[in-house]
Amino acid sequence: MDTTFTDFANVWTPVALASELGSSKPLAIQVAGVRLVLFRGEGGRPAALPDRCIHRGVALSLGRVEGQCLECPFHGWRYAADGRVTTVPWNPDAKLSTLRTRSVPAREQGGLIWIHTSFDARPADEPEMHDWFSDPGVRVAGVAVDWKVHWTRAMENMLDSPHLPFVHGNTIGRGLRPLVGGRMDIDTEDQPWGFRSRMRVDGEPRPGMLDFRWPNQMNLHLDLRRRRLLLMTACVPVDAERTRLLLVGARDFLRLPVFDRLFNRANLRIANQDKAVVESSQPPRVPDAREEKSVRTDAPVLRFRKLYFERLAAR
Numbered sequence: 001m002d003t004t005f006t007d008f009a010n011v012w013t014p015v016a017l018a019s020e021l022g023s024s025k026p027l028a029i030q031v032a033g034v035r036l037v038l039f040r041g042e043g044g045r046p047a048a049l050p051d052r053c054i055h056r057g058v059a060l061s062l063g064r065v066e067g068q069c070l071e072c073p074f075h076g077w078r079y080a081a082d083g084r085v086t087t088v089p090w091n092p093d094a095k096l097s098t099l100r101t102r103s104v105p106a107r108e109q110g111g112l113i114w115i116h117t118s119f120d121a122r123p124a125d126e127p128e129m130h131d132w133f134s135d136p137g138v139r140v141a142g143v144a145v146d147w148k149v150h151w152t153r154a155m156e157n158m159l160d161s162p163h164l165p166f167v168h169g170n171t172i173g174r175g176l177r178p179l180v181g182g183r184m185d186i187d188t189e190d191q192p193w194g195f196r197s198r199m200r201v202d203g204e205p206r207p208g209m210l211d212f213r214w215p216n217q218m219n220l221h222l223d224l225r226r227r228r229l230l231l232m233t234a235c236v237p238v239d240a241e242r243t244r245l246l247l248v249g250a251r252d253f254l255r256l257p258v259f260d261r262l263f264n265r266a267n268l269r270i271a272n273q274d275k276a277v278v279e280s281s282q283p284p285r286v287p288d289a290r291e292e293k294s295v296r297t298d299a300p301v302l303r304f305r306k307l308y309f310e311r312l313a314a315r
Contacts (some may be wrong), residue, residue, distance in 0.1 A: 038113060039049040039065050056075070150283075152286040160300070189302060196211050198210075208221055208223070218234075
């Protein structure tokens with residue numbers, strides 16, 4: 001069993017939409033090469049364990065939730081949220097104090113399920129996301145998609161503004177299409193959670209701003225005539241060549257659930273425009289900056305790349 005969270009250790013990341021995790025059925029996920037199972041334990045709080053029973057190695061995600069514990073589908077062993085084995089059928093004399101698996105810190109916040117990529121740890125911090133996602137006057141909805149590329153390529157795509165009129169000329173890049181040929185400037189500023197970037201074309205500020213939240217979130221702020229829409233994309237590593245994208249929107253208008261499908265469809269359309277282009281990237285993981293040719297407007301992308309190699313890949 002891989003327990004290393006390769007190049008992605010000791011960070012908080014969203015891994016699933018809260019709506020994907022029911023009360024009675026576990027959910028299998030994979031993060032940075034590590035297979036995990038999510039389930040809701042005491043009080044409906046999320047829990048995360050390795051997706052492998054310590055008895056005979058079967059996938060716990062094939063089991064079910066019973067009495068706030070996760071029950072193995074093979075012999076009925078039950079696991080608590082902290083990894084303790086609480087029940088061994090047919091063996092009332094089993095020494096339960098010696099039977100346990102490892103656990104992964106898990107939280108539910110802003111309509112998402114988060115994990116900390118560590119085992120048996122007590123993280124010094126908590127998940128970090130824009131407080132608007134927890135605002136009771138805001139509707140949060142999202143959808144998940146899979147891309148066949150390393151998460152760093154997907155993340156850099158989300159931070160890249162110059163591609164908008166070319167890949168998204170009939171969607172979010174429509175307004176930039178007539179301006180191609182001018183000069184684009186991208187101003188960045190440090191934030192406690194990462195950095196913020198704003199775009200200017202021929203000296204004129206463009207609407208909206210883009211945030212990078214460490215380690216794998218993009219937040220796009222849109223002002224729509226007194227209405228606000230915040231789009232968040234989390235690029236979750238599955239393995240060396242696969243990424244799960246969580247596309248989530250928070251809006252203060254059209255808040256009835258019936259409109260979720262409309263916004264999710266729009267998000268998916270934009271992501272699908274990127275998909276084939278980004279999946280064609282070689283190598284699948286971003287290389288050292290010296291191995292590719294970059295220009296001035298690549299500043300946010302190169303800033304992320306520097307942080308990645310210093311804080312994650314270096315581990």
